Ligand SMILES: O=C(O)CCC(=O)C(=O)O
């Protein structure tokens with residue numbers, strides 16, 4: 001049997017197929033916005049980084065970190081193994097039974113909204129505890145489990161460090177966030193070049209249901225953040241990780257830190273591969289504004305809920321993801 005080569009792939013088209021065209025009011029307008037230089041790039045080797053992280057998290061809910069200590073090779077290996085995964089013939093990627101296997105692959109034929117597909121392919125899998133999940137991840141490419149496992153160990157360290165800095169900046173006791181959080185989900189996207197980016201979207205506008213999200217985007221662009229009612233581009237910065245505040249940390253901080261809407265637009269010439277890792281509260285955690293941030297002048301702005309109940313009731317990560325997470329823990 002002939003393998004599916006690039007020439008036969010769904011995105012190798014001259015015109016955007018009808019199923020990928022969003023209604024006019026949802027299309028990305030104004031794609032010429034200049035790359036924004038107001039997403040702060042924070043050097044973690046500098047002593048003032050707690051202050052700058054706090055300032056960015058309050059104002060924009062997004063920042064980038066450099067000199068973060070993750071070896072470049074671990075990151076480039078992760079990107080290349082994911083590229084190999086997305087490049088494999090589709091028979092090696094599909095046919096996965098979400099309830100049995102520890103990962104979900106969706107090609108672009110999943111309906112994102114009202115019968116329209118996103119211009120992307122995606123793989124997602126749980127990552128916590130690492131020793132229990134790793135064997136359930138893709139077996140092809142053969143290096144996948146080893147390389148992504150090594151990447152996630154580094155992400156765990158970096159996310160702990162960033163959560164500790166946020167704790168310090170908010171005046172919370174050490175460990176308040178870190179002790180009850182886990183890097184629980186990896187979601188990697190491939191956004192192929194698109195003949196007309198003004199008609200399509202890579203990811204719909206959304207806020208992350210996490211505590212924080214760490215994202216590696218290589219040298220590509222396409223991520224946009226809503227600032228003062230305008231979409232602005234998050235520029236690429238060599239070896240940087242993009243960090244954003246998720247809904248759970250907005251609640252814990254009693255609204256001091258902001259979980260901001262973002263989306264991904266496509267490009268005519270660039271292939272974007274991104275690796276998002278969601279740092280979430282442990283499932284049993286009660287999420288509510290930290291007591292030290294609530295007082296007469298600043299009363300609690302959010303009601304308490306258990307994180308796993310929130311995930312279940314809001315279907316925060318989609319049905320399949322909840323199903324594989326439950327399968328793992330039962
Ligand atoms: O792929 C990206 O750049 C963004 C991904 C994202 O926002 C998400 O997975 O929540």
Ligand SMILES: [Fe+2]
Pocket residue numbers: 206207208213262
């Ligand atoms: Fe997101």
